[in-house]
Amino acid sequence: MPPTERSSVAIDLSVQLGRLRLPNPILVASGTFGYAREMEGLVDVRRLGGILPKTITQEPRSGNEPWRTIETPSGMLNSIGLDNDGIEAFVAHHLPYLASLGVPIVVSIAGRTHDEFVAMAGRLDDLAGVAALELNISCPNVSGGVDFGTDPAMCERLVADCRGATETPILAKLTPNVTSVAAIARAAEAGGADAISLINTCLGMAIDWRGRRPMLGNGMGGLSGPAIKPIALRAVYQAAQAVRVPIVGVGGIATIDDLMEFVVAGAMAVQLGTVNFYNPRASMEVLDALPAALAEAGATCMAEVVGTLVTK
Numbered sequence: 001m002p003p004t005e006r007s008s009v010a011i012d013l014s015v016q017l018g019r020l021r022l023p024n025p026i027l028v029a030s031g032t033f034g035y036a037r038e039m040e041g042l043v044d045v046r047r048l049g050g051i052l053p054k055t056i057t058q059e060p061r062s063g064n065e066p067w068r069t070i071e072t073p074s075g076m077l078n079s080i081g082l083d084n085d086g087i088e089a090f091v092a093h094h095l096p097y098l099a100s101l102g103v104p105i106v107v108s109i110a111g112r113t114h115d116e117f118v119a120m121a122g123r124l125d126d127l128a129g130v131a132a133l134e135l136n137i138s139c140p141n142v143s144g145g146v147d148f149g150t151d152p153a154m155c156e157r158l159v160a161d162c163r164g165a166t167e168t169p170i171l172a173k174l175t176p177n178v179t180s181v182a183a184i185a186r187a188a189e190a191g192g193a194d195a196i197s198l199i200n201t202c203l204g205m206a207i208d209w210r211g212r213r214p215m216l217g218n219g220m221g222g223l224s225g226p227a228i229k230p231i232a233l234r235a236v237y238q239a240a241q242a243v244r245v246p247i248v249g250v251g252g253i254a255t256i257d258d259l260m261e262f263v264v265a266g267a268m269a270v271q272l273g274t275v276n277f278y279n280p281r282a283s284m285e286v287l288d289a290l291p292a293a294l295a296e297a298g299a300t301c302m303a304e305v306v307g308t309l310v311t312k
């Protein structure tokens with residue numbers, strides 16, 4: 001049917017990520033949207049499909065030494081180091097506000113150990129306002145932060161045990177810094193993840209050659225922004241070929257065309273990250289443009305476009 005004849009057809013923006021239903025597929029990525037309150041004056045946060053607050057850890061963490069962020073061509077490097085006040089402060093001070101927004105809140109958690117991840121998942125089980133958990137097994141900025149995301153056996157056991165500790169839907173957030181994204185994605189699926197988010201940042205460096213020093217206090221950091229979009233697209237495509245669970249695409253998404261590229265590659269939903277720093281309204285712009293883009297693709301819902309890439 002030509003697009004014009006489609007223009008009167010109702011477009012359904014809702015998406016299903018395993019047991020998690022979202023009103024639309026536009027989420028904001030962990031670490032780039034604070035705890036949402038900071039963004040309220042800039043964005044109608046209540047229209048978002050989901051919000052991922054900054055990753056929380058069991059205990060408070062002060063994060064890495066400065067510098068923690070460096071602008072790079074078409075992106076940025078960060079080595080924040082999971083600076084946060086810990087899970088109890090999150091539950092007491094941030095969750096009530098987040099829960100009041102009426103938007104699915106996907107709480108990002110990172111444990112130092114397997115048992116800590118599982119304990120955090122259990123602590124957040126059945127708490128009002130927690131729609132899902134995202135297991136951050138992909139942070140390049142903490143010691144041991146990517147072990148669970150690079151070893152398939154550890155990943156599968158971790159997801160399975162977190163799944164056993166909570167009724168809440170679970171997303172596993174994966175790193176691109178591996179030889180086989182497909183192998184880790186399969187492990188997360190086998191462990192029982194409702195969906196897989198990817199990618200977290202790509203490990204990188206910036207150097208002050210005159211001073212012979214790394215520019216980031218932590219030496220290395222995670223590259224994000226438009227610079228990593230091709231890597232993220234590739235990772236989403238590879239994961240989508242390997243698993244049946246839905247994929248949430250992240251990495252350099254800033255426009256409706258970026259979003260649609262991820263959807264065609266295999267993503268059912270997306271997270272916008274670094275763009276929130278330089279165009280905080282991007283999520284609203286993309287959301288506003290989505291119905292027309294789906295109509296242009298001849299679709300009435302996301303699922304009709306997901307993974308429709310033709311490679312031969």
Ligand SMILES: Cc1cc2nc3c(=O)[nH]c(=O)nc-3n(C[C@H](O)[C@H](O)[C@H](O)COP(=O)(O)O)c2cc1C
Pocket residue numbers: 029030031032054055076078080082108136139173199200201223224225226228250251252253271272273274275
């Ligand atoms: C300053 C900054 C802080 C971040 N903090 C987190 C975090 O706490 N947890 C997490 O899972 N990802 C974190 N990320 C990664 C983003 O969520 C996202 O996966 C990544 O930046 C790629 O998407 P983008 O290119 O749209 O930013 C952070 C990214 C940036 C730039």
